[in-house]
Amino acid sequence: MGVNKHFIIYYLWTALKFVLTVLSLTVVAYAVVALVYSTDEEERLQEENELYASLYPSIPEKLSRIDSELGQLSRKDDIIYKDIFHSEPPPDDPMSTLGIFFGSDSIPDSKLVFYTAAKADRLVSDAAAVDSLFRKIVATIKDENLVMPPMDLPLERISYTQTGAGIGTKINPFYTTTAQHNGVDFIVAQDTPVLAPADGVVSAVNHSLKGEGNTVTVKHKGGYRTHYSHLYEIKVSQGQAVRRGKVLGTAGMSGNAYAPHLHYEVWRDSTLLDPLNYIFASVTPEEYSNMVYMARFTQQSMD
DSSP: OOOHHHHHHHHHHHHHHHHHHHHHHHHHHHHHHHHHHOOHHHHHHHHHHHHHHHHHGGGGHHHHHHHHHHHHHHHHHHHHHHHSSSSSSOOOOOOOOOOOOHHHSSHHHHHHHHHHHHHHHHHHHHHHHHHHHHHHHHHHHHOOOOOOOOOOOOSSSSGGGBBBSSSEEEEOOOOOOOEESSSEEOOOTOOEEEEOSSSSEHHHHHHHSSSEEEEEEEEOGGGGGEEEEEEEOOOOTTOOOOOTTTTEEBBOOOOOOOSSSSEEEEEEETTTOGGGGGOOGGSSSHHHHHHHHHHHHHOOOOO
């Protein structure tokens, strides 16, 4: 029995050494193969690493250029906002950019919750204010005593590219000095029909070879009146009642005009109004914003 036990132990030990030897050789062989040979996936990853390594040096410079471009776009956006709305642009939300996500790990949860709640309260308040304004607009429209200002364009199929100088101090093309410009210039071909933007009565007609040239003034309800200068022909007479869309005359360059165009003014009693504020319903929002931009930045008038 003792001999048999000795042999069993011997065989078990021999088998264990054999298994360990095989495993060791397998590990060594795998390590050698892994060091010498690469799999397809490893080769692909190696190529990607080399590609990223070649691209990385140029990334900081590109980011710097992008930051510079974004800064310029932001400044241009502020300028356009001031020109259109005549007020300072609203401040940027310091937590509305992606920076909040990069720094969120260091911001306490309590502050994030507080900010989110405050933001939600402001949004609810803003929504309520907008809803209140819409209710006022609807109530105003329903008012039987409401008198709408002249809202149509005085020309058909006008493009923003035909919008010239608007209200403000502009350069006079004849004297090359600055002067007050009381309307907006629409650059059109001579003999283009000029239309009444609303019902009214022709309150004045003037034929002249000087100054504003041939002019027509139409009086509308609510104290509004529209004025048209440098006409080529006048097709209405003083005291004549006109309907919206009626042809008042044709555009031209009578008087002191640099080129054929229509000079269009809107007044209420003795107050000069910006005509562009009353034509937004006649064009698309994009077209309207472009017209406002052109009128603002065109520095030389046509008369």
